[in-house]
Amino acid sequence: MHSMTPPDPLASHTVPATTPDTSSETSAPIAMFRGRPITELPHDLYIPPDALEVILEAFEGPLDLLLYLIRRHNLDILDIPIAEVTVQYMAYIDLMQGLRLDLAAEYLVMAAVLAEIKSRMLLPRPAAAAEPEVDPRAELMRRLQEYERYKEAAAGIDALPRLEREVHPVVVAFPARQVRRPEPVVGLTALGRVYVEVLLAAERYAHHHITREPLSVRERMVLVLGRLAEAPYTAFTQLFTVEEGRRGVVVAFLAILELLRESLIEIVQSEPQGPIYVKAAA
């Protein structure tokens, strides 16, 4: 696609195709359809309508179609016979519409552009104006040329060796591989800060007071629950440790009361004045 052979809209997909031979428009197949070669679009060969559809859909837009027409007839992109190209272009548009192809609006816009250029070129030039007038085709020719550059560049990129096609990277096994996924980290100071923020937010929005028991009580609550998990039916007195002194006993007792209040434990006394037992809420 780098050479001067006419770019073929069918070259890179859908239909295996060879480049249309513009010098002898008779024999070179431009496409294979169900194993049968399809030669030039016009002429007398019968083209199955669905194959034609494939061909027409292959155009990437009005510029692509125009380029195809220009190259197929060996015309100079810098000196386009507008009248001729316009007629051909309109014929293709009619064809696409006849096949009810999803015709992009840009195709119709281009038709209007071509018609306008054609009419401007037919106007007689004012003899008085000596300075050369701007060629009405200039903008279109610039766009066509620009588009053709990138169309060729795309073909160049498509031809580069690439992964999955020509380039196969080496991947050898590594049996000793260990996936070490570090656990997320949490900072200790963040914990306290975040808790206070939660409390402040809760006060602000929920309008209920958050009482803060001393942490030792809460810790003891967990301890008691742990004891009850091991021995589900524990004597009340066994939950106290005399060695902890008075403060320890108070903390333990507050913890038990709090557990009771939160329905986490039950206190059982089977007979009046009998021993009191504590068990985890069943």
Add this chain to the structure above:
Amino acid sequence: MSPEEIKPPEEIKPIVEAALMVAGEPLSVDRLAALFGEDDGIRQEVEQTLAALREDYAGRGIELKEVAQGFRFQARTDFAPWLNRLWEEKPPRYSRALVETLAIIAYRQPVTRGDIEDLRGVALSTGMLKTLLEREWIRVVGHREVPGRPAVYATTPKFLDYFNLKTLSELPPLPEMRPIEAPEEVAPSEPAAAQGEMEICEVVGQVAEG
């Protein structure tokens, strides 16, 4: 150049080598031979090539190994300490919601899911407690005797270990919020302690009766 064209042994070696390197899985002799067409003699050539490659790579960073499904190149296991560094990740961060949940459990334990939700004002997403349970930072220590019998969560010794604490009381003290109630002033003054004790005795009495 069509694949069918070449056959001589001095030609298949680099292709066999490349195939083993890019396949991403072990290749059997049959599969390697199939790369070169249907020729009967090719299996033997492939086998000779494999032997030659094994020698070529002696002392290099990778070696040719035969495993159940065929042959593969693999990195030498004694390089593992260096090679594993290729995939070392930065430790991820927990979401704000998760840290809040952990903080609430740490400072207010034992708590239910409902307690946490009340405090944060939003529902806990399902994975949150699961993540903390899997990390073994929290555990279920009981169930509250209310409808639904919700699980009650507390922190674990592993949580303390992670934060290098001996007991929960070593958690950073909370900065004073504005005083909520008057009785905050339970200073270690003896009379107050005595008072507390009194109250408790009363309560014990009530409990015993109840």
Add this chain to the structure above:
Amino acid sequence: MSPEEIKPPEEIKPIVEAALMVAGEPLSVDRLAALFGEDDGIRQEVEQTLAALREDYAGRGIELKEVAQGFRFQARTDFAPWLNRLWEEKPPRYSRALVETLAIIAYRQPVTRGDIEDLRGVALSTGMLKTLLEREWIRVVGHREVPGRPAVYATTPKFLDYFNLKTLSELPPLPEMRPIEAPEEVAPSEPAAAQGEMEICEVVGQVAEG
């Protein structure tokens, strides 16, 4: 054995070799050097090692290639006809519209969607840029300060890696634009025009009948 222990050049070579082969993606000199610790001299050693490895593999089935994101070993591209037999799936093909869009972004970056549409003369189908973004071949590098603030696209190193390139300058040169000359007299060759018109009318007739 801790990774910090060994340093001498005759030791890092097999490790660098193995690392390049197991990584599954190109490795930069920095990433390779990081395998051996923070030593300043190690970068240079790695570079020497890469040069040595390139020579070691001359004439073998694989070669050391430098692409945008670093170095990778890859099979020699002329073996592709054989190697492709390893996989049943055919390599993916990309539509002409997609490759044209990619080419415009590659050669004219940074560009907006509007720039691409102007150049191709047709609107981009909705999925096109998304496909390229998902493949990580292009990315948004900014927004143009015009009404609507359209996104501006450029290619990525991953795009270069995919197409076996180290830098954008290795892309095939963009075809030159011939200067548009002063307007010549329009000389429409009447017969040709008539012929073209005729031909197409015939086809239209056939299609209508068919």
